Amino acid sequence: RMTAETRERIRETARLLGFRPNSLAQSLLRKRSFTVGLLTNDTYGRFSLPLMAGVSDALVDKGVSVFLCNVEDDQRLGQLHVEAMLDKRVDGIVATGKRIDRHLPVDLSNLRIPVVYAFTQPDPGAVGLVSDDADGARLAVEHFLRLGRRRIAHVSGPASFAVVHARAEAYRDVLKENGLAVREPLLGAWSEAWGHDAVAKLFGKAGREGWPDGVFCGNDQIARGVIDALRERGIRVPEDVGVIGFDNWQIVAEATRPPLTS
Template identity: 75%
Template sequence: MSDGMERDVVAPRGRPVTLRDVAKDAGVSVATASKALNDQGRMTAETRTRIQEAARRLGFRPNGLAQSLLRRRSFTVGMLTNDTYGRFSLPVMAGISEALVDNGVSVFLCNVEDDPRLGQLHVDAMLEKRVDGIIATGKRIDRQLPVDLSRLGVPVIYAFTEPDPNSIAFVSDDEGGARLAVEHFIRLGRRRIAHVTGPTTFTVVHRRAEAYRAVLAEAGLPVGPVLMGRWSESWGRDAVAELFGEGGSAPDAIFCGNDQIARGVIDALRERGIDVPGSVGVVGFDNWEIVAAESRPPLTTVDMNLVTLGREAGMTLLSLVDGKPVEPGIRKLPCRLVVRQSCGRPLDG
């Protein structure tokens, strides 16, 4: 894009010009623009001049944090995960990238699986590349990654994985998310609420179950059955067979520990001729779009706000890199309820 023509790139009224605007105007990546404006990196003199002219034309003023990073650092952050499917790590990474991109910092992801040797190889490679810091994330919040990140000489942030002692970590508020689901059922007039969730070996299973029981007790409602099993649609179908077997009072609402279980529950209820949401409301957990939005009816579910969680982790890492003090500890970020059609309307319409 070196045609010599000026591009009509203007920041929206009231918003300062960002590094992304300069990069777009010059036809280069954000990282290249950042290096050019700080007289670093390899590129042609023509490219460097074009970027600098774009910055002057747009009135770009780099913020102090970006400048301090670029003077001392490598413009890269490493991210470690054992989430082989990317179900949780990819939205976390999206949030991290949102936080870092306008500072010219790139993120590269390494999958350590559950292999300590592989994890150490990735950490060594990151340190050789002089990363500004490392963010660790995983497929569950109650298990550490299989690598020691406690004394690396660079800032480390934990996001959606169990942290080392006295470190900085971000997790979703599972208890709060469960409360959102059960309180929503109660507002809709549901009174016989069951809970179908995952394996007993997961800490979040017990936290959500405790919140479920607490909300029912506070509302003066009977605590329904809590069935623990697998994180799968097949377990959701099996649980319906148990809940709607002979004897006892069938539930009019089912709070599920994840969206896969919820979809299995909905399918099994349909096979029994039970209307969802007319007779039984269903709420899931995770807001996994390819499952929740494609369920029939579309699934009301709890979103753990993992993009926001990643953004907060990224911004905190930038603060650490800039030498700002950050208190250690675990930050619990609130969840939100995404309402679709699987719960129905209040009984009074």
């Protein structure tokens, strides 16, 4: 209820004085804090940091800030962070982790604020966003087929991970659909060292005609180990053997030589 001239004069005075509105008081009036909490036990940040960047990009233009809390695998620590978020009256919580078949070590049910799960096991009936591992694996193997690769091996992580079985099943399905021989996937660790060891198993005994001409890896670390081991054997990538990773861990994929398809 003031003229434009008066409004502008007030704004200019506020700018000169460095005045800032009291966001806590505004939150009480609006019954919103314009903050969202993000809980994770992904201490490496491989999945949680890109996810946080996406959440922040989606919310920043709406005036909403995101803050990250690491719960590790400690139920007590997780509960402390949840209580702190509730005390700060966050508008919602995004729960994320390092695998989709494990729940965060904290109870987020019945909080009376929205909770969204991303890349972690959700509560029953909750909103959960997870990766489509089967279709991702299918895309990788089909890409090899389009390039003319026909002897495709699969090297992946521990059998205790649900994603390992989802990717391996899709790998088998694509090869069967195209009438190609299926090599039993090699399962090990999520590490470069395992990728290196897997090459010894795949390229050690059989003659060159029995070697794979494509290796689909369960993650980018394994793929990097595979590429290093092939280089040591004088096998060219991608001329002799194609290699595809999974997860698109950018810092690993871009630093691999040659740069990794993932």
